Amino acid sequence: MSMTMDSFTASVRRFSPRLLLSELLLKQWFEPVIPFTVMIGLWLYFALTIPDYASTQNMLSLLRLFAEFGFVALAMSFCLITGGIDLSVGAIFALCNFAALFFLLVLEWPVGVVIVATLAVGAALGSINGFLVGHLKTRPFLTTLVTLIILRASVNLLNTSYAQVFATNSVDSDAWDFLGVGSVLGIPINAATLFVVLLVCHIFLSRSRYGWHLTAIGASRKAARHAGIRVRLMLFFTYVLSGTLCAASGIFYAARQSSTDSTTGVGWEFQALTAVVLGGVSLAGGKGTVWRAMIGAIIIFLLINGLVRMGIPGYVTSAVTGMILLAAVGIDVKWAKNRGKAIQKIYVNPAFVALAPAPSVQRGSGSPFAQNDRLIHAQAIGVDQVEGPEDVILDRHDRLYGSTRDGNIIRFSGENFTTREIFAHIGGRPLGMQFDRDENLIVAVAGMGVYGVAPDGRVFKVTDETNRTWYKLNDDSRLRMADDLDIAPDGKIYFSDCTTRYEMTTNTLDILEARPNGRLVCYDPATKTTRTVINHFYFPNGVCASHDGRSLLIASTSLCKVFRYWLEGPKKGRTEVLIDELPGNPDNINRASDGTYWLALVGIRTPTFDLASRKPGFRLRMVKQVPADEWLAPALNHGCVLKFNEAGEALESWWDPTGISHSTLTSMREHKGYLYLGGLENNRIGRIKLDGVDDTWTGYDAYWGAKSRVTR
């Protein structure tokens, strides 16, 4: 009972609405959520206040009314996405409406020809805009304003000449009637067509090369041109597309109404603009989808239609839409500018952690953790020739490797390790290393994944992604910060990816957040697949395959514990705590020659940091109010190496208590009677002579050679 209560409180403490929100806000698809809610809310409101509003009959007739406006809004959204605007959409629509009627009633062309001819008229009118905007580089706003005025005048002129003719002539065509009042699967034909067009446009915009080009032009015209995109041509065709969509709208309108007058399409450019911006298509260009445009269009349509039905005068409706446009534009600008900041403000969400009591490190206390000075006089190798060797390892030829912060693997060889060479340049931040059976050096590289270096120095990729967790909002398929790795007897590479929310440069935030953001991942060279083995791990750091190869030891830096994960045997697949109480933050774990293990403590727990870990609010406010350099940290300027046995009992410790030679000590490797020391921020590799150990023992032999303790 208490177990379930504990895990319940733990999950309550772990859940954070802020965290959910910050991750939601990062998602592209989350952006139209407010317009979408408004749309639903508006519909519900009218459904409740207007009788019979929610009936199928009414819905279908609304759809039929909406579809034509939908085409126009779509035309507008394309122009906005390219960073332009098309104010002439309403006028083109009106002119195409006229053209369709003219072709049908005056020239008496067949319906099919009428459709093609009308679309051609729309395209031709759009191409005028396209030519001016794309090739002559005129301002879209003024250009389309001018075309709006000219086309509107033309429509009025033509209307007066032909209104009489249209009113008297009529054509008896089933096809034409179908366009006006027909349905497909119960859906009005124009709405069905709109839906198909939307689908095509969506795929075009989001999945096709040209769609991406359009968005790129909208985001930055100059950058798009530099990237080799044919900006002029793309813009030209955008306006042609806009004209064509308006023409389609005009055809359906003509078929439905069979009339034209001076008010057809008046103010539609304004309504379409309001709709599209409201839906979340940015006025600044480069951002938007067809669905967002439709959400906005539906809101505006429902609003105008509903207000008219409620008997509100037209000028009030116009004023309301004007207000909405103003608000939408304001929000669009502010949101685009501050979204990143808003996310940043709520991204870090510290959680409560109850650390186990810290054992005493008091000098002379007799505890295995008692401070001493055994590392202060460690022999220094390559002083100022290595920048932060996070991990160190030796090969069969007694050459020493260090993974440094400049993305290199540095190799020291020769008498007293005086020969320094860059063994390989991988890039990223190389961290944990291990030799595989073929003597390839496998390296965990923060920011890149897991890489290998062949004995000849050739770098190859092992893996850089794992399976995505289906229920996580953050895409965690990429390896963010591969930290340490080890290789099981079967050749599988197990590595820790210590955080999926932060990067190498911000990983202190993960420690402060103290949430299970990390994971243990396994790469199987036999199948060349990568799978997450343990998800939700508190900053997994050091990984070491046990001497018998039946389990993995995993250090959790933020929980200050060491865990054992069973690879086989009766407990296979289970994780258990191996060392519960540690005086510091554990880092790498490695095998020792006598069948025990080495563990580096990168930081020592301080009473204040322990207290802060129980106070998530304190840490949250600290992250917000205090400059990053001044955040509280565990004590990192102290070096400590521990030895522990298979039962998880600490046996001995080696210290440099004030970090004179070895601060931020992250790794150690035993080799032929010496212990080699590496540090994340140090300028050297250290080594000390170990007494009473097997002087012939090497790491390679312990994994792949005669010293292996794997029992089969």
Add this chain to the structure above:
Amino acid sequence: MGFFDHLMRDVRSVIDRDGGGQNEIPPLDGALSPNDRLDACLPIGEPLPGVDDVVADRDGAVYASAGRRVFKLSGQGFATRALVAEFGGDAGGLALHPDGRLLVCVAGRGLAALDPANPAPRWCEAAGGRAFAGLTSVVAAPDGRIFAVEGSVGRSPDQWRSDLMEKRRNGRLVGISPSFDAAEVLLDGLAYPYGVAIAADGNSLWFTESWAHRVSALPLDRNGAAVPEVKVGNMAGYPARLHGDGHGGFLLAMFARRTHLIEFVLKEDDFREEMIATMNPDYWIAPALAGGADCLEPMQIGSVKALGIQKPWAPPRSYGLVVHLDGEGEATDSLHSRAGGRFHGVTAACATPQGVVIAAKGTGRLLLDPGGLR
């Protein structure tokens, strides 16, 4: 402190900008620009653990208090060291009376006056009905009147850290007659008055308030009932003792720098109370006279040694700073020992013909600055 309190405080900090003036730690610039000159000072003789105050006499020798003892150092390079007195409690502030007596603040006891002719000290042990538990500094005016400050009434000076973290303002300024017959409280409710000095013209009394990060001056009219005037406000560190430089200015010792983390913890009542209740004061997030030697001390991210070096600009656990103020309170020069430096926790500095003698309590050293601080 609940969510609402934090919200209200944030709102207040936006609305009431002036009231929040104390919150912003000013940068060290101008005359306070960081340097390494304090590290370059010469240590005088063997270490003096707990060295606290240092004053110069007319002959160029200095008196220094360290632990329970008071020493007199004289000769070239102050090489000659002589024990002057030893007390039952820690000796702190020192002053020389115009009549030749040496005045010593003794923790837990009061003010002692040592007459060279008379080995037994004379004591002043209370004022305003409260015993002197923790006098921090004393000074004598040219007319013989004695002024002393007590950092926190009823608290010994070694508990200064608790006093700051409990956000107390319980110090007082006391006026004592030359004969020790009468002692009256001139000001109380002060934010840990630490140092006191008489201006060169003898008309005003200057004193520091550590927790308020300021130096104030009180006019010394015979009428009393004067109001102190803030001469230097919102300093970048915690001012300690103040001694005249003999040329109209002052030598101000700052025993620690303010850091954003400490200021933040001072606002976090819940954290602070638990910290005070459960931890050894050496491990608090609080100013320190010396630091870095114990791995249980709090540490800040920027203090991580990079490539084996502690960066001087890292957020300091402890710091060494001596500032020279002119007669108006304007800083004109300063000596620094930054993060990773040698001489931290300076509590006093005095001018002598051989140079400025500095008491670095954190390091337990007396230092001589031959460079001429001005």
